[in-house]
Amino acid sequence: MDDIDRQIVICLGEDCRRSLADIGGAVGLSTSAVNERIRRLAAAGVIRRFTVDADPEALGRGIAAFVFVGLAADADEAAFRAVAAGHPDIVECQHVTGGWNYLIKIRVGSLAGIEAFLDGFKRRRLIARSETMIALSTVVEPPFRPKGEAT
Amino acid sequence: MDDIDRQIVICLGEDCRRSLADIGGAVGLSTSAVNERIRRLAAAGVIRRFTVDADPEALGRGIAAFVFVGLAADADEAAFRAVAAGHPDIVECQHVTGGWNYLIKIRVGSLAGIEAFLDGFKRRRLIARSETMIALSTVVEPPFRPKGEAT
């Protein structure tokens, strides 16, 4: 993990379809050397996956909201995590410090989708209370990768 | 934007280096058709970029925190947005409903990095008050894409 590795990861983050020769020119290495480094970075898990950043709006998930979640005292936290991990609306779910237990970011198609999301969790008694903040506009956002079963 | 387009985007989200023939086999189309659709999706902005999901820990940004930001009444909001957009620590910055103005997610290498981040913004009078929640563990997280040299 030297400085050239970092440059390569940044390069790939901007456009992972650039040719090895191109990247080599940018970082001052031959194609073979770049190829070997990328292989190593992927094998080591520094690069987790080659993916795309998609437009949530175009995929029917134009509304983002942050939901703070409080679990019940006797909550099955493992069950909550399992459901959250597989939930199609959830873009991010972090266990956090402070008065709430989890901070969840969801992406849905409409405001009704937010209500449906909360209903689903509350009906299954996975969360006890929540507070929701809706995103009005975006200044910076990480890549969006749609979930789903795609053989 | 039909169902096959959606499947293709999901496919590419899982591994954007799969061959066109592979994807064609998965969605039931020829390589030519898949090639044409991907070109169209990229041109239309449904696919914004081909990128990588990297491991923040390996890149010295193992700590995630959420910072709620309140701007001063006379704040220069455009300046705040410009600085946020280019800030290397900021992974996400959304204008949100509720008592705070912005919700920012940062990734830094240490707790000291959080303090330095807050100091930087407060010294420049870009934010008036803030509240910080630190991520203890991650259940779901979007792709992480390291930013280039401070620009």
Next chain:
DNA sequence: GCTGAAAGAGGTGATAG
């Protein structure tokens, strides 16, 4: 760990159906 060259896979863009 790197280079450079050679071999091979796969993307690209045409064709016709």
Next chain:
DNA sequence: CTATCACCTCTTTCAGC
């Protein structure tokens, strides 16, 4: 949209430093 083909860039490998 499918099927095929020729073209050709890019990836991959390997000998050698």
